[in-house]
Structures are given as C-alpha cells and as structure tokens.
Amino acid sequence: MRASASAFLLQYYLSRKRLQHRLAEHQQHRLNHILRIALEQVPFYKELYGINPNQLDPELRMIDIVKTLPIIDKNLMRAAGYERLLSRTTKPNLHQVTTGGSTGEAFQVSMTQLHRKRRVAVLYRTYFAHDVRPWHKLAIFQNTPPGIDNSSWTGYPKSAFVDITADTSTQWGFVRESRPQILIGIPSILCDFANYLSLNGHHYRAKAIFCNSEMLMPKQRKTLKKIFGVEPINVYDSWEFGNIAWECPMRDGLHINSDSLLLERHPDKGILITDLYNDVMPLIRYAIGDDADIDNTACPCANPYPRLSSLQGKALECVVMADRSERAIAAQLCENLRFFKGVDAYQLVQTEPGAIELLLNHTPETGAFEEYKAWVLDTFKLTSVSLRIASSKDDFIVTAAGKRPLFYSKLKHQKSAN
Numbered sequence: 001m002r003a004s005a006s007a008f009l010l011q012y013y014l015s016r017k018r019l020q021h022r023l024a025e026h027q028q029h030r031l032n033h034i035l036r037i038a039l040e041q042v043p044f045y046k047e048l049y050g051i052n053p054n055q056l057d058p059e060l061r062m063i064d065i066v067k068t069l070p071i072i073d074k075n076l077m078r079a080a081g082y083e084r085l086l087s088r089t090t091k092p093n094l095h096q097v098t099t100g101g102s103t104g105e106a107f108q109v110s111m112t113q114l115h116r117k118r119r120v121a122v123l124y125r126t127y128f129a130h131d132v133r134p135w136h137k138l139a140i141f142q143n144t145p146p147g148i149d150n151s152s153w154t155g156y157p158k159s160a161f162v163d164i165t166a167d168t169s170t171q172w173g174f175v176r177e178s179r180p181q182i183l184i185g186i187p188s189i190l191c192d193f194a195n196y197l198s199l200n201g202h203h204y205r206a207k208a209i210f211c212n213s214e215m216l217m218p219k220q221r222k223t224l225k226k227i228f229g230v231e232p233i234n235v236y237d238s239w240e241f242g243n244i245a246w247e248c249p250m251r252d253g254l255h256i257n258s259d260s261l262l263l264e265r266h267p268d269k270g271i272l273i274t275d276l277y278n279d280v281m282p283l284i285r286y287a288i289g290d291d292a293d294i295d296n297t298a299c300p301c302a303n304p305y306p307r308l309s310s311l312q313g314k315a316l317e318c319v320v321m322a323d324r325s326e327r328a329i330a331a332q333l334c335e336n337l338r339f340f341k342g343v344d345a346y347q348l349v350q351t352e353p354g355a356i357e358l359l360l361n362h363t364p365e366t367g368a369f370e371e372y373k374a375w376v377l378d379t380f381k382l383t384s385v386s387l388r389i390a391s392s393k394d395d396f397i398v399t400a401a402g403k404r405p406l407f408y409s410k411l412k413h414q415k416s417a418n
C-alpha cells in the first residue's frame with residue numbers, strides 16, 4: 001500500500017488512545033532504531049560516539065543511554081561534511097530542506113519521502129485539533145508563486161499560497177479572490193498584512209490563524225486578534241524537525257509532538273531534539289538554539305503529550321544599539337512602517353550599530369519619514385535613521401532561503417560570515 005499523509009493521519013487518530021498509555025514505550029522503541037542506525041551506519045556518529053553497538057549494556061534503556069551522548073548542533077554537523085551525516089550511500093529520491101535563512105548560512109537536512117508525508121500529517125493534526133475541517137481553505141503566506149493547490153500532494157484541505165515577496169496590495173487581491181478561512185504564516189508578515197487591511201478599510205475575518213517560523217509576540221497576538229477577529233495559534237517549528245510543538249486549545253503552553261520527537265532541556269544549551277523517525281540523516285540531541293521549560297503535568301485539554309512553557313528564542317530579532325547592546329525591537333520598528341501611505345514594499349536594514357536604513361519602493365508623503373524617524377530616535381534611542389528609495393524590486397535583500405525579511409541585519413550577516 002502506498003503510504004500517504006492522510007493514511008498517517010488516520011493512523012494517528014486510531015492509535016491515539018494506545019499512545020496515551022504507551023508513549024514512553026513507543027519513544028523507547030523508536031530511539032532504539034535511530035541509535036542503532038547512527039552507531040552502525042553514520043560515519044559522523046560512529047566517530048563522535050566511539051561506541052560499538054554490541055558493547056551497549058543490555059540492562060540500560062536507550063532513553064537513559066541517549067542522555068549520556070554528546071550534544072550536537074548545526075555547526076558541528078556542517079563541519080563534518082554532508083556525506084558523513086547520512087546513513088545510506090545510495091539515496092534514491094530523498095526529500096531535502098535547507099535551514100539557516102536568517103543567518104545566511106545554509107544547512108541541508110535530508111529525509112525519505114515517507115518521513116516528509118509523516119511531517120505533513122503531524123502538521124495537519126495540529127490544524128485539526130484547532131477546529132480546521134477538510135472543507136476549509138487555507139491561505140499559506142510563503143515564498144511561493146501565488147496559486148491554488150488542489151491538495152494533490154497532501155490529500156487535505158485546499159491551500160492557497162500567498163507570495164510573501166509580493167506587495168501587500170497584491171496579497172490582499174489574492175486573498176480576497178480565493179477567500180480562505182484559515183491564515184497561516186510568519187507573525188510579522190501576517191501582522192503587516194493585517195495592518196494594511198486596517199489602514200485601507202478592508203475587512204477580513206478568519207476562522208483560525210496559525211503563526212509559525214518565529215516567536216509570536218504579545219503585541220502581534222493582539223494585532224491579529226483585533227483585525228481578523230480570532231486569537232492566533234502559535235506553532236513552534238523548524239526546517240530540521242518540522243512541527244515541534246503547538247499551542248494547546250486551552251492556551252496554556254505548547255504540546256510537543258512527542259510521538260515523533262524526543263525533547264530534553266539542557267541548562268546551558270536549551271532545548272535538545274532527537275528526531276525519532278529520520279533514519280536517513282539522524283539528528284540526535286541537536287541543540288536548536290531555543291529555550292523553554294518542559295512541563296510534564298497533565299493538561300486540562302486531555303492531550304497526553306507534555307508541554308513547552310515560556311518558549312524563548314526563534315527570531316527575537318535584535319537591533320544592535322550604538323553601545324553594542326542588543327534590544328529585541330525589530331518587530332516593533334517594522335510594524336509601524338505600514339503607516340506610510342502609498343508604500344507597499346519596504347525593508348529595514350541595520351547598517352551600523354545604532355543605525356538603520358529604511359528602504360521604500362515609493363517616496364512617502366511629505367513629513368511621514370521625518371515623523372517615523374523622530375519616533376524611532378526618541379522611543380528606541382537609535383542614533384541614525386536614513387531613507388533610501390528603491391529603484392527596483394532587486395534592491396531589497398532576499399535571504400539564502402528566499403525570504404525577503406522586513407528586518408535585515410547586515411551586522412549579523414558579517415558576524416556569521418567571519
């Protein structure tokens with residue numbers, strides 16, 4: 001039988017009761033498989049661990065063994081070389097994703113097509129837990145040419161892709177035409193879209209909004225709720241692992257997808273993740289660079305999976321001040337840019353400590369820039385704000401992952417290139 005994402009989803013639902021009681025057993029079983037593959041077939045782990053799988057103490061449980069193994073991260077893996085990270089020398093038709101758009105340093109993760117479908121199912125499980133139904137249409141704000149996917153690849157609800165590099169008016173035209181009930185995207189971009197609608201007197205109500213890719217800040221939550229009439233749902237995800245955790249319907253923490261991922265918290269390194277299914281390129285105790293507490297207490301919503309609380313990390317974009325201290329104010333600086341009338345493409349670029357440059361695709365109305373500049377200098381104590389009008393779309397910076405970020409730090413880019 002050909003496994004599809006919908007078959008996985010059905011399997012999850014059928015096994016939900018069983019998993020509630022046997023989650024630890026299931027994790028143990030999967031870990032056993034992944035660790036053996038890593039120890040026997042992956043040069044990177046063979047070298048790093050220096051353990052012969054036959055010497056493992058049979059009395060010890062894998063879940064205890066794994067906690068004694070070295071912690072890895074993107075830099076360590078990248079330095080080892082891509083070929084040494086794989087379990088197979090022949091790799092027919094692997095699915096590949098590339099991480100690292102925000103830092104400009106790409107890192108490639110490979111998986112089987114089957115695993116990719118499993119990830120899609122895990123994502124839709126989140127949507128369905130928040131009352132999304134198969135007949136709803138989803139608008140996904142991402143870096144894809146606009147178009148309608150009649151769900152041939154997922155077998156799930158229809159998806160409309162909204163091009164995030166397009167001007168906001170074009171995005172609005174597309175959304176108005178395709179009329180999705182569900183909006184999915186990066187919070188800063190959805191907020192930008194929301195503010196555009198509000199300022200131009202357009203109304204759009206959504207049944208649900210899912211925010212991914214970066215931290216959903218309290219102010220963004222408020223903006224989205226006010227304009228779309230519904231409280232957004234936070235999804236914690238990454239290119240390496242797909243959907244990691246998602247906000248509980250009771251709004252108290254994010255449930256971890258513990259049947260696919262094993263999460264630990266390290267006092268210095270933060271969250272460590274082990275993918276329980278990726279046996280092509282195993283990721284074991286991978287420090288993802290975010291931090292949160294893991295809450296194992298029972299949730300009132302009856303979901304048996306543990307929760308993440310007080311999640312910190314992910315694109316809390318920082319602006320470097322003149323004294324080189326960093327403040328997480330990029331989202332606030334960007335949100336107010338929408339108030340330039342007639343401007344539909346912009347980007348804020350940090351050029352020097354304490355200095356930002358504003359790139360717009362049209363000259364703003366008289367006085368608008370001066371007003372913005374005064375607000376930034378006064379409120380955020382930056383030392384310089386300059387204006388540049390783009391001569392073409394190519395003037396805007398696009399990251400290695402193809403994103404056109406609202407805020408881009410040239411300082412961070414230089415730092416990571418050194």
Ligand SMILES: [Zn+2]
Binds near residue numbers: 248249250255301
């Ligand atoms: Zn819950």
